[in-house]
Amino acid sequence: MSLTIDHATIKKFDIVGPRYTSYPTAPQWSADFNEKNYIAKLKSFAKTDKSLSLYIHIPFCQSMCTYCGCNVIIRPQKDKYGDEYVDYLCREIDLLTQHIGMDRVIKQFHWGGGTPTYLNTDQITTLFDKVKQSFTIADDAEIAIEIDPRTIDFPKVDLLKKLGFNRISMGVQDFDQEVQKEINRMQSFELVKEFYDYCRKLDFDSVNFDLIYGLPEQTQESFHATVERVVALKPDRIALYSFAYVPWLKKHQKKIDVDHLPSVDDKLDIFIQSREKLLAEGYAAIAMDHFALKEDEMARAFQANKLYRNFMGYTVKPADEFIGIGLTSIGFLENSFIQNTKFINDYYKAIDEGRLPVERGLQLSEDDIIRQWVISSLMCHFEVDKNAFFERFAVPFNEYFEDERKHLENCVKNNLIEENNDIIKVCDLGKLFVRNICMGFDIYLRNKKTEQRYSKTI
Numbered sequence: 001m002s003l004t005i006d007h008a009t010i011k012k013f014d015i016v017g018p019r020y021t022s023y024p025t026a027p028q029w030s031a032d033f034n035e036k037n038y039i040a041k042l043k044s045f046a047k048t049d050k051s052l053s054l055y056i057h058i059p060f061c062q063s064m065c066t067y068c069g070c071n072v073i074i075r076p077q078k079d080k081y082g083d084e085y086v087d088y089l090c091r092e093i094d095l096l097t098q099h100i101g102m103d104r105v106i107k108q109f110h111w112g113g114g115t116p117t118y119l120n121t122d123q124i125t126t127l128f129d130k131v132k133q134s135f136t137i138a139d140d141a142e143i144a145i146e147i148d149p150r151t152i153d154f155p156k157v158d159l160l161k162k163l164g165f166n167r168i169s170m171g172v173q174d175f176d177q178e179v180q181k182e183i184n185r186m187q188s189f190e191l192v193k194e195f196y197d198y199c200r201k202l203d204f205d206s207v208n209f210d211l212i213y214g215l216p217e218q219t220q221e222s223f224h225a226t227v228e229r230v231v232a233l234k235p236d237r238i239a240l241y242s243f244a245y246v247p248w249l250k251k252h253q254k255k256i257d258v259d260h261l262p263s264v265d266d267k268l269d270i271f272i273q274s275r276e277k278l279l280a281e282g283y284a285a286i287a288m289d290h291f292a293l294k295e296d297e298m299a300r301a302f303q304a305n306k307l308y309r310n311f312m313g314y315t316v317k318p319a320d321e322f323i324g325i326g327l328t329s330i331g332f333l334e335n336s337f338i339q340n341t342k343f344i345n346d347y348y349k350a351i352d353e354g355r356l357p358v359e360r361g362l363q364l365s366e367d368d369i370i371r372q373w374v375i376s377s378l379m380c381h382f383e384v385d386k387n388a389f390f391e392r393f394a395v396p397f398n399e400y401f402e403d404e405r406k407h408l409e410n411c412v413k414n415n416l417i418e419e420n421n422d423i424i425k426v427c428d429l430g431k432l433f434v435r436n437i438c439m440g441f442d443i444y445l446r447n448k449k450t451e452q453r454y455s456k457t458i
């Protein structure tokens, strides 16, 4: 039976906090970690036989959706922008392979943005071929791309299939025309259906839709209609994101008229109603904002507590290490986070000078590694095995986390977890609000330095 949730429960647990796609979270990374540190990490990685997850960021979009919280650069669809950027990406790959060699195995390969399908077919082919020449893509690798239905055509989808992409994620957001006007994103149901059907015909392993609730002009009725149309198509996975309204970080969100946003209560109702509809239609809820058809491997991995998590969210195909290529991309190598610069001129300049375009990073301390292990175990497996913790770190869990005792007792009292001497098990309610449990293990939050930078879950 699925969990029933109501306003009071959500209000109680829906606090401002990080999403833990990384620990320590990005505000803790600094420019003290530089290219020299990154090269040292690459060289030490080169001596291992660890596998890789590779992420490539394509920042360009043709127009700005007013809600957007991603790292984007708006450019008209002209070949010269993509040509130039792809050339620099290829040169960044050359700089990397100088240190790690040309034969690293990629288990997970993800193109994100911005809009990867902003690139034309020649650019996509050039970039894919460059990766194939420089790395070994595993036969069973998960190869995913984010597509904006407004920027594709059939030959582009044919090409993605031919190259070996097996997972498609489509930006849908909302089908309502009034909402679409407000968010500057006109995209008809017919357009989405046309490309969705085509992806099905080409037999991609999985198709995901991104939806956002809490957008301007949205009502329970209007979003219900959107969800009805979505479930009629039956994508394998659905990301149901809460609109992150952060105008202090994303200035273009100021274009949104706050009076047109649904009230907090309406937003909650939209979420609850959509969640119930998706559950009733055969989707399993995976943590807060992800849904997958019960037969999908992500839903099965969730049931078996065998999910993994990285910057891209949950995955069933974990690799040992993570390298990011392109503007703002993030990597995790040999216990260090690495992030590339967010300014395109700095990015091009670094590569022209033969430098890796690192902007900031963090070498994890022993305490960071311990807490990262616990948070990752909570987020992905929904449990912490205290004996496994002892085997890994040679210190008893209860002793190391003496200061967290009160937090754990609170979590037990609120039905978020069950705990005994061997194990912490996350309850169904805790799976929904797992980040609340994690926040108690986040030493940086305790110093309250970073709290105001985050948005709420809902």
Ligand SMILES: C[S@@+](CC[C@H](N)C(=O)[O-])C[C@H]1O[C@@H](n2cnc3c(N)ncnc32)[C@H](O)[C@@H]1O
Pocket: 061, 067, 068, 069, 070, 112, 113, 114, 115, 146, 147, 148, 149, 170, 171, 172, 173, 210, 211, 212, 241, 242, 243, 244, 245
């Ligand atoms: C890089 S975009 C997907 C690809 C493509 N750019 C598109 O929009 O179709 C990633 C997803 O992030 C989500 N997103 C963007 N801004 C958001 C925000 N402020 N709050 C919640 N979700 C957001 C959207 O659902 C979007 O589809």
Ligand code: SF4
Pocket: 060, 061, 063, 064, 065, 068, 069, 070, 072, 113, 114, 115, 148, 171
């Ligand atoms: S939502 Fe997608 S298409 Fe819209 S601006 Fe953001 S990245 Fe670009």
